[in-house]
Amino acid sequence: MSSTVPATSSSWKRNQQRLAPWLFLAPGMIMFSIYVIIPIFQSIWISFYDWDGLGAKTWIGMANYVELLDDEAFYTSLKNNILWLVLYLLAVPAGLAVALFLNQTVTGIRLYKSLFFFPFVISQVVVGLIFTWFYAPDFGLLSALIKAVSGENIAILADERYVTLGIIAAGLWPQIAYCMILYLTGLNNINPEQVEAARMDGAKGWSLLWNIILPQLGPATFIAIVVTVIGALRSFDLVSIMTDGGPYGSSRVLSFYMYEQALSEYGYRMGYGAAIAVVLFMIMMVFITLFIVRMLMQERNA
Amino acid sequence: MNSFKAALALGYALTVSTAFAGELVVNSDQTDPAPKKAMETLIEGFKAAHPDVTVKWNNFDHEGYKSAIRNFLTADAPDVVSWYSGNRMAPFVKAGLFEDVSDLWAENKLDDQLKSAVKSMEIDGKKWGIPYSYYQWGIYYRKDIFEKEGITPPKNWAELIAACEKIKAAGMTPFAIGTKALWPTGGWFDYLDLRVNGYEFHMDLTAGKVPYTDPKVKAVFEKWAELVKPGYFLENHAAIDWQDAIPQFVQGKAPMYLMGNFAVAAMVDGGLKADQIGFLQFPEITAGIPMAEDAPTESFHIPSGAKNKEDARKFLAYLATPEAQTKMNEVLGQLPVNNQSAKSNDPFLKAGFEMLANAYALAQFYDRDAPAEMAKAGMEGFQQFMVKPDNVDAILARLEKARGRIYK
Secondary structure: OOOHHHHHHHHHHHHHHHHHHHHHHHHHHHHHHHHHHHHHHHHHHHOOOOOOOOOOEEEEHHHHHHHHHHHHHHHHHHHHHHHOOOOOOOOHHHHHHHHHHOOOOOOOHHHHHHHHHHHHHOOOHHHHHHHHHOOOOOHHHHHHHHHHHHHHOOOHHHHOOOEEEEEEEHHHHHHHHHHHHHHHHHOOOOOOHHHHHHHHHOOOOOHHHHHHHHHHOOOOOOOHHHHHHHHHHHOHHHHHHOOOOOOOOOOOOHHHHHHHHHHOOOOOOOOHHHHHHHHHHHHHHHHHHHHHHHHHHHHHHH | HHHHHHHHHHHHHOOOOOOOOEEEEEEEOOOHHHHHHHHHHHHHHHHHOOOOOEEEEOOOHHHHHHHHHHHHHHHHHOOOOEEHHHHHHHHHHOOEEOOOOOHHHHHHHHHHOHHHHHHHHEEOOOOOEEEEOOOOOOEEEEEHHHHHHHHOOOEHHHHHHHHHHHHHHOOOEEEEEOOOOOHHHHHHHHHHHHHHOOHHHHHHHOOOOOOOOOOHHHHHHHHHHHHHHHOOOOOOHHHHOHHHHHHHHOOOOOOOEEEEOOHHHHHHOOOOOOOHEEEEEOEEEOOOOOOOEEEOEEEEEOOOOOOOOHHHHHHHHHHHOOOHHHHHHHHHHEOOOOOOOOOOHHHHHHHHHHHHHOOOOOOHHHHOOOOOHHHHHHHHHHHHHOOHHHHHHHHHHHHHHHHHHOOO
């Protein structure tokens, strides 16, 4: 007994330096693997099966993916996702514009800032409902305006040409506020000496913004783009609230289509839903890899 | 899979307390005022008849129930659940999650009393639940407006088209409809198919035996186009739900509405008097085809994993009695399935009862007769057709592709 205790304690002492970091990392790593890593592989695994979530699974290999290639609804969703990705990025310059506009010392500027930030605080579901009423034919504010101007009654959320644009516009409202707040904090950290020096050299207006301010906002821009890209790819709540994918499925995005196939009342095709999820994951992987590579490069340079 | 089930069971146990011995757990989705009250009436009646059984009722949100039922049937089954008959219960029956209750039917001689619902409760020759209520579908119209415009309720297709022309000429849209939730389109397809091709063809189609590219299906859409193309349905119907179309009906902007009987309550709430509303059976299209109707049936079932099956059988037996069904349906404003129940005095229920009693056969509704996946694809196609009637061939080709995949 007396001989074993020192032996273990010495082996602990010998390896302490090596083991301690792993012990501290363990809780995080376990959580991360249970909730993120393992489900990713499980999802990929399920995508090779035909499974309704209740009965037995049948191995069908690549059949789910083959079906995806020939599925009109999948291409509609993919097209809408790309539209989301491109248009949602407008939130970054728009957020910057609002931030520059609000970055001044006027009495009550804090109040204005919080009012501009307000949309981001509201739940996405509420944003969706507000915009649904805004667009509603006959009594909505926007459709009343359109009718007054053009004499036509356009139901934005019932028209396959405008529906996705309408939902993206609703999504931009809170997203611009988010980008704005990122830029406002960035603007606080701007080096006033540099700005002053540039002014002395005669820089003003666009050239001041482009050459002095924007480079210093680099980190804020990076974060704004990251959150916006991710926000665009996982857009689901607004689609579900505002149109439920309609009219006739023309406002679906991949995440919504996956939900519809795997989990909604009319679906329960777990394998097919998983296959859609895998495709979405691959698309996201492209962006995630880009971001990580950039971050690693910056860390190395620093 | 087992750990998945265990996790579900844990989550379920945390949200819904489970049964103690001698307790009957009933899960259902009756959160609307009338169904909730009807359910309370049923439970009170059952308690009076069986004072030794305590009933624990878990009431779920209607939409949430549809996914919750899959979890609790596999993880921790209650003793009685509400669900729908027809093809909607097929997945649970095939997965062995529902209990065969043919013995209850035989014991209580329900084949006679619940005659009209026998077909919809049967799968593989066995009965899987007890139906207690149904309601009719048909065209509700504004009696006062019809009188003012000198329109008599149409009995056949030509008269219906003539009535539509008259209404349109008077500056109104003939039919109210809101298709955002898709299912109202199913009612239209059901009736057009039942009247153009008849009940047998409709059942074959929803059972996946007939291709959607069949010329007979195309004929249904040709009739439908006669209403869509001249603009006889509310514009922008794809943006609104069925309730949102009620104001148009109440304000007299759209004096006809193909709907289930539950719409009457909403119309009366909107400010119409009962004598302003008329009910008419969907007119004949192909002469000589026997008239079948849509009448969705509501039912209760016993999960095969139930712990208290003995009391669950008592509960279902009580549910099948004419007294229980009379009381419940008085509150619901619907028709009892048991043909020995007392008749209602409500004029719409009377009209519905007469129509259904003489009906050649009853369909359950497109989204219950067809499997869920096909129903979704189908109703999406119907909605698209009602917006873009010229795309009919592309839509039918897409539905045929879906049929090929879904009915294997």
